[in-house]
Amino acid sequence: MTDTAHRSRKTEVPDGARAGQLPPEVPLVLDATDVSVSFRGTGGRWSTVVDRVGLGFERAQVTVLLGESGSGKTVFARSITGMAPFGARVDGTAIFDDRDLLKISRRSLRTIQGDRIGMVPQDPNSSLDPMRRIGGQIIETLEQHHRVEGRDAAHARMIELLTLVHIHEPERVARCYPHEVSGGMRQRVAIAIAICCEPELIVADEPSSALDASVGVRVVQLLGDLRDRLSTAILFITHDIGIAALIANQPGDRVAVMLSGRIVELGFASQVLHNAHHPYTRALIAAEPSVSVARGHLAVVPDEVRSQRHWSDLIPVEPGHGVARPLDNAEAGVA
Amino acid sequence: MNTVLAAEDVVKSFGAFTALHGVSFSLERGKTLGVVGESGSGKSTLGRIVMRLLSPDSGRVWLGGEDLLALGRSQLRAARRRIQLVPQDPRNALNPTMTVRQNLYFQLRAQNVPRKTWASTVERLLDQVSLPPDYLHAFPHELSGGQAQRVAISRAIANNPDVLVCDEAVSALDKSVQAQVLNTFADLQASTGVAMFFISHDLAVVEHISDDVLVLNRGRTVESGATRDVLADPQDAYTRDLLTARHLAAPS
Numbered sequence: 287m288t289d290t291a292h293r294s295r296k297t298e299v300p301d302g303a304r305a306g307q308l309p310p311e312v313p314l315v316l317d318a319t320d321v322s323v324s325f326r327g328t329g330g331r332w333s334t335v336v337d338r339v340g341l342g343f344e345r346a347q348v349t350v351l352l353g354e355s356g357s358g359k360t361v362f363a364r365s366i367t368g369m370a371p372f373g374a375r376v377d378g379t380a381i382f383d384d385r386d387l388l389k390i391s392r393r394s395l396r397t398i399q400g401d402r403i404g405m406v407p408q409d410p411n412s413s414l415d416p417m418r419r420i421g422g423q424i425i426e427t428l429e430q431h432h433r434v435e436g437r438d439a440a441h442a443r444m445i446e447l448l449t450l451v452h453i454h455e456p457e458r459v460a461r462c463y464p465h466e467v468s469g470g471m472r473q474r475v476a477i478a479i480a481i482c483c484e485p486e487l488i489v490a491d492e493p494s495s496a497l498d499a500s501v502g503v504r505v506v507q508l509l510g511d512l513r514d515r516l517s518t519a520i521l522f523i524t525h526d527i528g529i530a531a532l533i534a535n536q537p538g539d540r541v542a543v544m545l546s547g548r549i550v551e552l553g554f555a556s557q558v559l560h561n562a563h564h565p566y567t568r569a570l571i572a573a574e575p576s577v578s579v580a581r582g583h584l585a586v587v588p589d590e591v592r593s594q595r596h597w598s599d600l601i602p603v604e605p606g607h608g609v610a611r612p613l614d615n616a617e618a619g620v621a
Numbered sequence: 622m623n624t625v626l627a628a629e630d631v632v633k634s635f636g637a638f639t640a641l642h643g644v645s646f647s648l649e650r651g652k653t654l655g656v657v658g659e660s661g662s663g664k665s666t667l668g669r670i671v672m673r674l675l676s677p678d679s680g681r682v683w684l685g686g687e688d689l690l691a692l693g694r695s696q697l698r699a700a701r702r703r704i705q706l707v708p709q710d711p712r713n714a715l716n717p718t719m720t721v722r723q724n725l726y727f728q729l730r731a732q733n734v735p736r737k738t739w740a741s742t743v744e745r746l747l748d749q750v751s752l753p754p755d756y757l758h759a760f761p762h763e764l765s766g767g768q769a770q771r772v773a774i775s776r777a778i779a780n781n782p783d784v785l786v787c788d789e790a791v792s793a794l795d796k797s798v799q800a801q802v803l804n805t806f807a808d809l810q811a812s813t814g815v816a817m818f819f820i821s822h823d824l825a826v827v828e829h830i831s832d833d834v835l836v837l838n839r840g841r842t843v844e845s846g847a848t849r850d851v852l853a854d855p856q857d858a859y860t861r862d863l864l865t866a867r868h869l870a871a872p873s
Contacts, residue, residue, distance in 0.1 A: 354795040355766070469660070498659040498822050500866035507869075525795045528825075532869055573800035575829035575850070582807030584800035584829070 315519040318366040321378035337547040338364045346517040350530040353544035368395045382589045401431045404480030406490040412471035414464040421460030447478040487519045548597045549590035553607030563609040564571040625783045625816045628686040631680035640666045641840045646789040653817040655831030663840040664820045710772035715761040722757040725779045732780040745776040767798035797815040824867040
């Protein structure tokens, strides 16, 4: 690898997923390049939470962002959709429809967020208004984004959306308050709101982790089903390898593994989940509890991997699959 | 048989809602009973009843041969030392204004452990959960979720209890951290012979850690027996549903 290529700060695999899979003219829904996010800590020092991360999202493709709490996955997803947490300094670009979401005004952002980019939150309890009926909340979003004309059309579309997310008695559920339905149902309603404007990209941040296992699985399956029907790009954040395998179930789907704000492995789901190269990804896969592992012998992430500060850009190991290698301080250019 | 904890026909209602409709089980020394079910199935209620934090409407609970429900105040205090809770969220369970050492001392005082031995005991306790003694000076907010959970476990085992009640003790943790804590539980059980009443909604975890399993659905036992048998050939539709979810979300 040449020196310039090595310095290239893009995380996207060179000769990678995009180039290998689809002709370059396939437009990306959202193209995040070189995104860094830092926060000012106590004492005024900036600490970098996301470090030069780039990811592109194609239509009808699931990209799973896999990592532990604190790895920066939520901050990255919020930043590239123009919802960086208060006080964050965001560098890089996030191009959506020829506009950089990191630079445009709040007013312009509002025409994109909720309209062309949908969000599915982790906890539907905090995104739904407890004081309003479910149907009214969906209609409000439709009206906000001028998606319907007139009350009858709005009502019909709202029922159609509830049916789309597999709610069996949409008329009854529409009249319920959020607390009157189960957690899984609330999450379906949150998904209905996320997809009501037929977004080009859905960002789903741990949508199943607050739910019971079997309910969560159905919610994830629903999202996969909607991807097929609506050809939406999905950025799916999770810490659970099993859930990652469940949602990224088509040949073009990708998994990006995030560790301490860097993407350390990126490739098609089959490559990352079945042929992981990075020690961290391998440890995550081996940490999955199972009967076949003797008690007391589940794998844990090795300390030297966890404490490693600097990782290189992704180095291709096979077409579409890149892995970062550890850098010492000299290589990383740190005194 | 070396039964340390058993329940027979436990019924508990909250107003018009019946949380448990006659649940029975028994747990032997050195074994783990996995209690599985979704939210609202009654698993935590059962956990609270076996610690007698709640009293059942009917039914009986035995802790090491004693009828837990018949005990008077002082006997109950003594009995509770033999059954300890590992909570879901250790950050809420540890006193945030106390260091790890003070948190553990607080427990040792409550358990009437002679003060002279406290200093050496807390070091041994941390060692048992694979934490270096440096952490004695840390406050709970300075610990990661996995470290805080291990402190909570060390506090629970401070006086060699017979039973640990683990209520979703690893559910709030990331998978890789969860693996460490599960290893800690297994090591402890191997070295001390403590029995575990392990409540979880995660079938994969229960499959890994339990000898026996009790599947609850809406307050009723729908399946129970040796973990391998139950999960290899589930008789109940609800267990099959949980298993399907587990297999769908398996990384293989």
